[in-house]
Amino acid sequence: DAKTTQPPSMDCAEGRAANLPCNHSTISGNEYVYWYRQIHSQGPQYIIHGLKNNETNEMASLIITEDRKSSTLILPHATLRDTAVYYCIVPRARAGGTSYGKLTFGQGTILTVHP
Amino acid sequence: GAVVSQHPSRVICKSGTSVKIECRSLDFQATTMFWYRQFPKQSLMLMATSNEGSKATYEQGVEKDKFLINHASLTLSTLTVTSAHPEDSSFYICSARDSGGYSYEQYFGPGTRLTVT
Numbered sequence: 001d002a003k004t005t006q007p008p009s010m011d012c013a014e015g016r017a018a019n020l021p022c023n024h025s026t027i028s029g030n031e032y033v034y035w036y037r038q039i040h041s042q043g044p045q046y047i048i049h050g051l052k053n054n055e056t057n058e059m060a061s062l063i064i065t066e067d068r069k070s071s072t073l074i075l076p077h078a079t080l081r082d083t084a085v086y087y088c089i090v091p092r093a094r095a096g097g098t099s100y101g102k103l104t105f106g107q108g109t110i111l112t113v114h115p
Numbered sequence: 116g117a118v119v120s121q122h123p124s125r126v127i128c129k130s131g132t133s134v135k136i137e138c139r140s141l142d143f144q145a146t147t148m149f150w151y152r153q154f155p156k157q158s159l160m161l162m163a164t165s166n167e168g169s170k171a172t173y174e175q176g177v178e179k180d181k182f183l184i185n186h187a188s189l190t191l192s193t194l195t196v197t198s199a200h201p202e203d204s205s206f207y208i209c210s211a212r213d214s215g216g217y218s219y220e221q222y223f224g225p226g227t228r229l230t231v232t
Contacts, residue, residue, distance in 0.1 A: 032217050043119075043208045043223030044159065087158075091219045101147050101212045101219055109165040 001088035002026050009110040012082075018075040018110050022088030025069040033064060034091065034103070035073050039085040044087070044105075047073065078113045085110050118142055119211050121224035128199055129232055135195045136227045138209030144189040145211035149221065150182075153206040165192045191212070199231040 005023040024033060029094045034049040048055055051070070053086040055062045061074040075082055087108040091101075118141040128134050138148055146167045151159040163173045163184050171184035183195040192211075196203055206228050210221040 007144070032219065038159075041206075041228075043121075043210070043226050044221075046220050046222065049220065089219070100162060102149070102161060103219060103221060103223070104161065105151075107158055 002028070002031060002107060004088045004090055004094060006086070006088055006106070006109045008107065009112070012075075012113050013076045013113060014080060014113055014115050016078055018082065018111055018113070020073040020075075020088075020111060021065040021070065021087050022073070023070045024088070025091045027068050027090050028092075029068075031090050031092065033062065033068075033071050034089045035060070036061065036087045036089065036103075036105075037082075038087070039081075039084040039109075047086075078111075080113050083111060083113045089092065116147075117213065117221045117222045119209065119220075119224040121209055121227050123222055124225060125226060125228045125230075127230045127232060128163045130200055131208045132193055133197045134229060135193055136209075137171075138192045138194070138211070140190045140211040140213075140222070142215045143222075144199050146189060147212045148186060148192040149210045149212075150184060150192075150194050151208045151210070153208060159208060162194075167190075167224055181193055196229065197230070204229055206232045223232075 032083050035047040038044040044078045050062045064071045085108040116219045119167045120139045148165040150162045153159045162177045164173045165171045165186040167186045173179045186192040208226040210223040
């Protein structure tokens with residue numbers, strides 16, 4: 001997978017927007033940016049993904065820079081339940097084969113939402 | 116939708132015994148399932164990719180004879196830890212990829228905490 005760089009930890013006040021950055025300067029033109037999160041002692045949860053346009057769903061927004069070398073996940077109104085490890089993943093585009101669909105998790109960003 | 120279950124959620128076994136963990140996609144078909152392991156304060160590590168009706172593909176360093184994977188149907192994959200030892204104690208998590216969904220959108224189970232005494 002393409003290398004991604006995320007800050008190890010971030011804090012956010014409850015009710016405020018949480019902006020989580022991710023650098024992926026080696027991303028290729030056909031590779032997507034995926035975001036997952038893992039709440040303590042649970043399985044990870046898919047959040048959102050995008051290619052080059054900004055994306056929004058019920059959980060978050062994803063802003064990808066025009067050169068696609070970085071992106072920001074935005075949780076518009078963070079709650080205490082959003083405290084988790086957030087992973088930015090750029091899977092290598094694979095045409096198929098036994099490794100198709102594989103995700104490689106890095107260390108992610110520990111987001112702590114404070115009351 | 117897109118729910119994945121795992122059973123059991125916790126298991127304690129004695130050294131030398133085998134433990135089977137089930138992973139089910141409840142409301143979608145999954146031709147591909149993945150098995151991960153996570154040690155305390157570490158990230159998830161992919162162990163193997165399980166494809167329905169074919170042999171699993173193991174990551175480098177994962178012993179295929181120790182971690183037996185069976186993916187006999189489009190909704191069920193099992194991981195059997197054979198001859199478990201204390202160092203196999205870990206959090207095992209499965210995920211499933213919706214056959215009709217995006218390539219890297221995976222749905223994860225809640226995990227199984229294995230303790231080997």
